[in-house]
Amino acid sequence: xxxxEEDPQALSIQEGENATMNCSYKTSINNLQxxxxxxxxxxxxxxxxxxxxxxxxxxxxxxxxxxxKKSSSLLITASRAADTASYFCATDASxxxxxxxxxxxxxxxxxxxx
Amino acid sequence: EPEVTQTPSHQVTQMGQEVxxxxxxxxxxxxxxxxxxxxxxxxxxxVSFYNNEISEKSEIFDDQxxxxxxxxxxxxxxxRSTKLEDSxxxxxxxxxxxxxxxxxxxEGSWLTVV
Numbered sequence: 001x002x003x004x005e006e007d008p009q010a011l012s013i014q015e016g017e018n019a020t021m022n023c024s025y026k027t028s029i030n031n032l033q034x035x036x037x038x039x040x041x042x043x044x045x046x047x048x049x050x051x052x053x054x055x056x057x058x059x060x061x062x063x064x065x066x067x068x069k070k071s072s073s074l075l076i077t078a079s080r081a082a083d084t085a086s087y088f089c090a091t092d093a094s095x096x097x098x099x100x101x102x103x104x105x106x107x108x109x110x111x112x113x114x
Numbered sequence: 115e116p117e118v119t120q121t122p123s124h125q126v127t128q129m130g131q132e133v134x135x136x137x138x139x140x141x142x143x144x145x146x147x148x149x150x151x152x153x154x155x156x157x158x159x160x161v162s163f164y165n166n167e168i169s170e171k172s173e174i175f176d177d178q179x180x181x182x183x184x185x186x187x188x189x190x191x192x193x194r195s196t197k198l199e200d201s202x203x204x205x206x207x208x209x210x211x212x213x214x215x216x217x218x219x220x221e222g223s224w225l226t227v228v
Contacts, residue, residue: 033216033217035219040203040224041221041222042205042219042220042221042222043157043205043207043219044219045216045217045218045219048215048216088157090157100145100147100159100162100169100170100207100209100217101159101162101170101172102149102157102159102217103159104156104157104158105156106155106156107156
């Protein structure tokens with residue numbers, strides 16, 4: 001089965017720096033979604049990128065997708081202490097046209113120090 | 115912004131008891147999901163629900179689990195005869211449709227089985 005795996009597992013940076021997180025997966029996908037989770041809280045949707053898209057932006061977030069390498073990256077520019085959270089990529093199951101069976105990675109724990 | 119709401123936020127139950135976790139999906143959404151996250155582990159898909167029936171379920175979603183849409187707004191997950199290993203955060207989610215739409219998650223319900 002396909003699997004999203006984030007890299008690095010943990011990232012610690014200073015406020016104002018950029019943070020890059022990577023995600024790899026194993027099989028074909030319809031789309032890939034990035035989520036943020038503050039400790040013990042819910043999953044907040046950040047960006048959805050479709051398999052025919054290569055790059056998407058939303059505010060300080062930039063997501064790229066390389067389907068040939070089966071990888072995606074999430075870049076957070078000019079990070080803030082409030083960006084401290086775990087970040088997950090999630091790919092859909094993509095078999096039989098189903099959607100909603102998202103496969104999550106283990107996440108990258110980002111710590112932004114003021 | 116519309117959101118998925120879940121109750122209770124935290125429930126402690128005795129092993130062997132039945133629990134019902136409740137969710138109110140976003141009002142114009144048609145697809146509903148339950149996921150769970152055992153502490154320190156990945157978020158895992160349990161079940162998807164559309165048009166008053168289960169459309170997909172994972173191996174985790176065995177006879178111990180059931181879902182229901184008892185009225186026009188609520189979506190519930192019932193866990194019969196809870197086990198210690200059912201302790202987890204349970205997330206409800208919803209989306210407008212299939213085919214690559216964003217899936218929105220609630221804040222989760224922490225279930226502790228003692």
